[in-house]
Amino acid sequence: MFAMLRKLCVFLSLSAGVWAAPGNRPERLEWFRDLGFGLFIHWSVDSQLGGVISHSLVGASPEYCERYFTLLPRTFNPHKFNPRDWAVLSRLAGIKYVVFTAKHHSGFCMYDTRTTDFNIMNTPYGRDITGMLLLAFREQGIVPGLYFSPDDFHFLYKQGKVIDRSRPEVLPPGNPPLLKYDQAQIRELMTNYGKIDVMFLDGPPEGLREVCWEMQPDTVVTRGALETPEQYVPGVPIEGAWESNLTMGAAWQYQPTNEEYKSGTQLINILIETRAKGGNLLLNVGPKPDGELPIEQEARLREFALWNMVNGESIYAVRPWVVTNEKNIWFTRRKNEDTLYAFVTGEPRWRLGEWREITLRSVLATADTKIGILGQSDQVLEYKPDVVPRTTWRQESDGLHIRAMRAQRLYDDRKWPNAVVLKLTHVKPIAPSGHRGQNPITR
Numbered sequence: 001m002f003a004m005l006r007k008l009c010v011f012l013s014l015s016a017g018v019w020a021a022p023g024n025r026p027e028r029l030e031w032f033r034d035l036g037f038g039l040f041i042h043w044s045v046d047s048q049l050g051g052v053i054s055h056s057l058v059g060a061s062p063e064y065c066e067r068y069f070t071l072l073p074r075t076f077n078p079h080k081f082n083p084r085d086w087a088v089l090s091r092l093a094g095i096k097y098v099v100f101t102a103k104h105h106s107g108f109c110m111y112d113t114r115t116t117d118f119n120i121m122n123t124p125y126g127r128d129i130t131g132m133l134l135l136a137f138r139e140q141g142i143v144p145g146l147y148f149s150p151d152d153f154h155f156l157y158k159q160g161k162v163i164d165r166s167r168p169e170v171l172p173p174g175n176p177p178l179l180k181y182d183q184a185q186i187r188e189l190m191t192n193y194g195k196i197d198v199m200f201l202d203g204p205p206e207g208l209r210e211v212c213w214e215m216q217p218d219t220v221v222t223r224g225a226l227e228t229p230e231q232y233v234p235g236v237p238i239e240g241a242w243e244s245n246l247t248m249g250a251a252w253q254y255q256p257t258n259e260e261y262k263s264g265t266q267l268i269n270i271l272i273e274t275r276a277k278g279g280n281l282l283l284n285v286g287p288k289p290d291g292e293l294p295i296e297q298e299a300r301l302r303e304f305a306l307w308n309m310v311n312g313e314s315i316y317a318v319r320p321w322v323v324t325n326e327k328n329i330w331f332t333r334r335k336n337e338d339t340l341y342a343f344v345t346g347e348p349r350w351r352l353g354e355w356r357e358i359t360l361r362s363v364l365a366t367a368d369t370k371i372g373i374l375g376q377s378d379q380v381l382e383y384k385p386d387v388v389p390r391t392t393w394r395q396e397s398d399g400l401h402i403r404a405m406r407a408q409r410l411y412d413d414r415k416w417p418n419a420v421v422l423k424l425t426h427v428k429p430i431a432p433s434g435h436r437g438q439n440p441i442t443r
Contacts, residue, residue: 022213029241034317035096040284042252048289053253054105077124081291083136094308097143107154145198190215237277245282254286264303310375314341322429342422361399368426376408
């Protein structure tokens with residue numbers, strides 16, 4: 001019935017002269033850019049080993065592959081998995097969309113599928129983790145998305161082919177049975193889990209992204225249709241929608257040893273830089289095999305939560321300013337508005353109760369301009385009744401001069417290491433010549 005309806009819609013569209021090739025819809029790409037900050041979750045049956053996800057099968061002996069495909073499903077039991085805890089923490093951290101590994105390269109499906117027995121239902125846990133997770137994140141207003149690998153090492157193993165990702169004969173375009181198998185799995189995912197807003201196709205997307213758009217035209221395909229820089233932020237902005245995906249440490253999946261995490265400050269600065277350059281950040285976590293997040297990853301999400309509680313408005317529904325940054329001060333601009341956010345990052349840290357003089361050379365104040373630090377009232381410095389931390393400014397020929405005090409205590413020791421954000425309303429960019437007018441505007 002649904003297939004007949006789709007064919008009818010195609011016929012009517014062609015008849016009306018409005019047919020367009022399938023792809024990401026422009027309005028949906030703008031919607032996606034507004035989200036800004038997503039959570040990537042890499043998790044599969046081999047998280048029990050504490051090593052790389054899936055790739056240990058490449059170049060592995062037949063004996064290793066047999067142990068992997070038979071032993072690991074028998075022992076995978078994430079009995080502490082509570083997706084509502086993850087979702088609540090993610091919402092506090094400012095996460096707007098989630099991308100979960102429904103199937104990674106190994107071929108193990110973290111969802112209930114009829115295409116293979118190599119899936120979560122045939123483990124001691126025996127419950128549909130993908131469905132549970134998407135439901136929990138939807139309850140928190142977080143947009144649902146899925147990661148899907150067209151590569152499938154389990155499928156290749158059963159075919160008797162070499163497990164690899166670089167040989168044409170083992171990739172879906174050169175392996176018709178694998179392509180048909182992948183298409184069946186994509187149809188399951190796009191049918192059984194409600195609206196899927198984001199799809200990350202980590203491999204040859206041809207023949208799969210079209211199925212996504214056919215079944216759910218509003219789906220935004222990221223990898224497979226957009227620029228998705230991995231483990232770095234581009235040096236210059238990329239035109240249109242794009243998404244950097246990064247790990248908190250070095251590994252995508254849970255790695256209990258030999259791991260070095262980035263600090264919360266580094267990760268927050270990466271988010272700021274990504275948004276200043278017009279992209280989305282997809283930040284990865286790797287759950288433990290028992291279903292809990294590693295404490296190091298939870299801690300960094302909670303650091304994001306505090307920063308987001310104060311500064312969240314500066315990274316959603318924003319676009320690049322005329323410059324991305326002036327040294328250690330980065331910018332975002334509110335979409336379709338003359339509101340600017342200036343992120344003061346780096347050393348020295350801005351101490352509580354400290355006045356700072358900041359000059360923004362790309363910003364022009366107007367008669368209606370207002371400036372303040374996000375999160376604080378500019379009226380009170382705790383335990384200092386004689387101090388009024390009111391932000392003032394003046395426009396001069398070399399730029400906008402701002403005098404401001406950080407007056408909100410966020411840590412007990414008063415040493416807050418993360419970016420402080422200035423909000424400037426009703427401002428304009430300064431022309432390259434710099435000087436604009438004879439009379440400076442002072443507040």
